[in-house]
Amino acid sequence: xxxxxxxxxxxxxxxxxxxxxxxxxxxxxxxxxxxxxxxxxxxxxxxxxxxxxxxxxxxxxxxxxxxxxxxxxxxxxxxxxxxxxxxxxxxxxxxxxxxxxxxxxxxxxxxxxxxxxxxxxxx
Amino acid sequence: xxxxxxxxxxxxxxxxxxxxxxxxxxxxxxxxxxxxxxxxxxxxxxxxxxxxxxxxxxxxxxxxxxxxxxxxxxxxxxxxxxxxxxxxxxxxxxx
Numbered sequence: 474x475x476x477x478x479x480x481x482x483x484x485x486x487x488x489x490x491x492x493x494x495x496x497x498x499x500x501x502x503x504x505x506x507x508x509x510x511x512x513x514x515x516x517x518x519x520x521x522x523x524x525x526x527x528x529x530x531x532x533x534x535x536x537x538x539x540x541x542x543x544x545x546x547x548x549x550x551x552x553x554x555x556x557x558x559x560x561x562x563x564x565x566x567x568x569x570x571x572x573x574x575x576x577x578x579x580x581x582x583x584x585x586x587x588x589x590x591x592x593x594x595x596x
Numbered sequence: 597x598x599x600x601x602x603x604x605x606x607x608x609x610x611x612x613x614x615x616x617x618x619x620x621x622x623x624x625x626x627x628x629x630x631x632x633x634x635x636x637x638x639x640x641x642x643x644x645x646x647x648x649x650x651x652x653x654x655x656x657x658x659x660x661x662x663x664x665x666x667x668x669x670x671x672x673x674x675x676x677x678x679x680x681x682x683x684x685x686x687x688x689x690x691x
Contacts, residue, residue, distance in 0.1 A: 490598045571635055573625035574598055581597065 477506060483585055484508040487578045491570035493550070494518050495582070498561040502527075505560060522554050522563035542579070544572055553579045558590035598628075605630045608688065615674070616689030632689055641687045644669075645680035 484495040485508040494509035502523030507515040530540045543554040553564045553575045562582055566575055601619060608617045609630045616631035618641060626638035648665040669676040677688045 487597055490602075571626040571628060571638075573619075573621045573623075573627035573638065574601070576623075576625055577621065577627065578597055 480506040480586070481508060483582065487564065487582055490574070491567040492564055492575070492578065493567060494563075494565040495578075496522065496563045496565075497557070497586075498523050498563065500559055500561065502561075509565075518552075518563060518565045522552065522565075523561055526554050526556075526561050542576070544576065546572075551575055555579045555583060557583050557586045558593075560586075560590055562586070601628050613690045614688055615691050616687075618687040620685045620687070622683040627684070633687065637687075641678055642680075642685045645678050645685040648678075649680060 480497065484497060484506055487495045488508040494507065494515055496507040496509065496515050496519045497505045498519050499505055502520055504515060504519050507519070509515040509518070525545070526540070526543065529543060533540045541556065543552075545552040545554075550568050551566045551570055551572060553566075553572075555562050562579060564575055564579055605617050605619065605628045608614055614631070616629070616633035618629045618633035618635070618638060619627040620638035620642040621627055622642065624639035624642035626635040629635045629638070644667055645665075648667050652663055652665050664680060667678040669678070673691060675690045677690065679686055
């Protein structure tokens with residue numbers, strides 16, 4: 474139904490050119506799959522990203538619609554967070570990575586993972 | 597994943613007279629910049645292209661490829677050529 478190893482390989486494809494970590498989380502913030510230099514980094518990035526996403530989601534007014542994309546410029550890097558099916562996708566990149574590239578990578582991954590993850594989300 | 601864009605940017609930068617290249621997406625976010633082009637100008641570049649397209653559409657013509665405007669910004673001894681194709685805008689700085 475869903476091959477976890479393949480998901481990691483897909484995430485790995487986006488973890489190039491200054492992207493330090495690509496993480497897929499469930500809505501509770503638990504890691505589903507990731508491509509990062511270390512497990513520790515992925516867990517930390519994942520926990521922070523999930524927290525930020527949840528806080529912003531809660532403060533989205535109904536008339537504006539649900540939160541679909543978040544981009545953050547931090548002191549030492551850039552972060553993009555989006556939703557794929559019911560899961561959260563997070564990309565952490567170096568400061569020199571352009572925001573457009575980060576967004577394009579997020580969209581490419583979303584297109585690729587949306588259909589298989591939506592099948593799993595039903596269970 | 598970004599190899600294609602990097603190759604295009606590198607190829608354009610090597611062209612004669614080109615001193616800078618920038619590609620922006622439809623939101624004005626920079627996809628890549630080389631030479632004297634600054635990533636922070638991606639928003640302005642995309643905005644100029646959008647406004648130019650709106651001006652040409654005012655003529656009531658169809659939005660065929662031939663109608664996509666190319667904008668030339670001349671200053672000093674240099675020129676910036678801006679053209680929007682699909683969701684992306686390309687800007688080339690020429691000396």
